[in-house]
Amino acid sequence: MAYWLFKSEPEVFGWDDLIAKGDAGEEWDGVRNYQARNNMRSMAVGDRGFFYHSRSGLEIVGIVEVCAAAHQDSTTDDDRWDCVDVRAVKPFAQPVTLKAIKADPRLAEMSLVKSMRLSVQPVTDAEWAIVCELGATDPSV
DNA sequence: GCCAACGTTGGC
DNA sequence: GCCAACGTTGGC
Secondary structure, eight states: OOEEEEEEOHHHHOHHHHHHTGGGOEEOOOOOOHHHHHHHHTOOTTOEEEEEETTTTOEEEEEEEEEEEEEEOTTOSOTTOEEEEEEEEEEEEEEEEHHHHHHOGGGTTOHHHHSTTOSEEEEOHHHHHHHHHHTTOOTTO
């Protein structure tokens, strides 16, 4: 299983909005960046990701699961743009702030630190475990 | 194919 | 709200 990180502005589409979608989840649409799109094309159903609140919040708030592989983004007719569907798995007991991530030398190579603007990012197995630990949340459940 | 101009993202 | 970083566009 691969791990990812999805960024969204909470005022536009936040964690609570995804929770409200239930088990069916929601299209991760609106991505208009090739690298982010390519990351979504690499995803498999069952892959997990972090949900990060950008611009305000600035913290990882929970764990999501990919529930549909990449397909046409329904918000555009342009066939260059695909997206996956994601659903909420569970919130972090303790949100992990960007500040905390930057303060942890083990996370210095995270895309969140290195490629600040990329909206859909890969996360390594090691980073996944460390962030879940910081979030006081057991990732296996 | 280069690179300047432009638009967008996102931390502060 | 500002502005730095960075991706994209388009003229040459």
